[in-house]
Amino acid sequence: MLKSEDHFLEIVNSLFPREHPHMVVGRGDDCAVLKCPASLCMSSDLFLEDVHFRTRYFTPEDIGHKALAVNLSDLAAGGARPLGFNLNLIWPVYLDEEFCRSMLSSMAELGAKFKLALTGGDLSFGKSLGLAVCIWGKSPARQMLRGKAEPGDVLFVVGKAGLAACGLSLLEENDPGLDRYPECVAQHLRPRPLVREGQVLAGIEEVKGLMDVSDGLARDLPRFCRRGTGVEICSDFRVHPEVAFFCRDRGLDPLATALKGGEDYALLGACTRKGWDTVKKKILDCRRLGTVTDKPGIFLQDRELGLKGFDHFEK
Numbered sequence: 001m002l003k004s005e006d007h008f009l010e011i012v013n014s015l016f017p018r019e020h021p022h023m024v025v026g027r028g029d030d031c032a033v034l035k036c037p038a039s040l041c042m043s044s045d046l047f048l049e050d051v052h053f054r055t056r057y058f059t060p061e062d063i064g065h066k067a068l069a070v071n072l073s074d075l076a077a078g079g080a081r082p083l084g085f086n087l088n089l090i091w092p093v094y095l096d097e098e099f100c101r102s103m104l105s106s107m108a109e110l111g112a113k114f115k116l117a118l119t120g121g122d123l124s125f126g127k128s129l130g131l132a133v134c135i136w137g138k139s140p141a142r143q144m145l146r147g148k149a150e151p152g153d154v155l156f157v158v159g160k161a162g163l164a165a166c167g168l169s170l171l172e173e174n175d176p177g178l179d180r181y182p183e184c185v186a187q188h189l190r191p192r193p194l195v196r197e198g199q200v201l202a203g204i205e206e207v208k209g210l211m212d213v214s215d216g217l218a219r220d221l222p223r224f225c226r227r228g229t230g231v232e233i234c235s236d237f238r239v240h241p242e243v244a245f246f247c248r249d250r251g252l253d254p255l256a257t258a259l260k261g262g263e264d265y266a267l268l269g270a271c272t273r274k275g276w277d278t279v280k281k282k283i284l285d286c287r288r289l290g291t292v293t294d295k296p297g298i299f300l301q302d303r304e305l306g307l308k309g310f311d312h313f314e315k
Ligand SMILES: Nc1ncnc2c1ncn2[C@@H]1O[C@H](COP(=O)(O)OP(=O)(O)OP(=O)(O)O)[C@@H](O)[C@H]1O
Pocket: 043, 044, 045, 074, 214, 215
């Protein structure tokens, strides 16, 4: 059992450093005092039990990792260098101290990889486990925004579309063949935030914008493209072999499954046609997804795909 709020803070203090070059006053006072770069990128993401994860198949370590990873992914999409975060927690009675230690150690491990400061947060008792992270970092010289791609530009994806959604289905169904899909499962439980890739892309002049794909490409492509524009998907766009295998097993369309996706935490970007060679050279795990067109919608060989991604209010 967690005995008190102070007991919780002792655990936090045993796992996260109390000093950081960007933290003038750290945890323990009413406010943290930060030394900030001139332009900050800031973002927050909730990670809630039975909405984003289940304790049936997420270990405490997976939960700690993913709650921070999804936030790092937004900074990656900003091309930012992450510096620190706040952690707000809703803690239910049925989880014990060991769960808390395991969850926070794994979050601290990921935080240490990026030398992040934990600048503070809040804790409240509640009905189920919830983590709300607010993260900040140094903005790149050129901001990586949505809505900047123009007809003729190349759209590319870093990372794998559809893996995490297949992983989610397999885990939800408690599928006996789970071990045939190691990458699907790993991508759902422990996504790797593409922070280095985001920073490299922000440094390439021909890259027009970036976003991270959390609600599936079908939902996020229209958010990324300027109003009045659309996408022609490359006819040779290949899905990951595990996604293809998953779809063959269930009679699903692999491209539609990959585009619907959800929680991919891949990076979607746009660059000029000339810039594509540079992007390909600098980013290994990068694929051309399609071309921006002046016709709204997502098309494959002139056929509109009419797919929908994830939305919390559409069930
Ligand atoms: N409760 C809120 N209050 C103020 N602004 C919000 C709120 N929720 C979302 N926004 C803003 O709306 C925009 C779109 O939010 P959205 O959550 O889709 O972005 P995202 O963080 O990239 O997606 P995801 O949460 O799936 O990672 C963001 O700029 C976000 O800061």
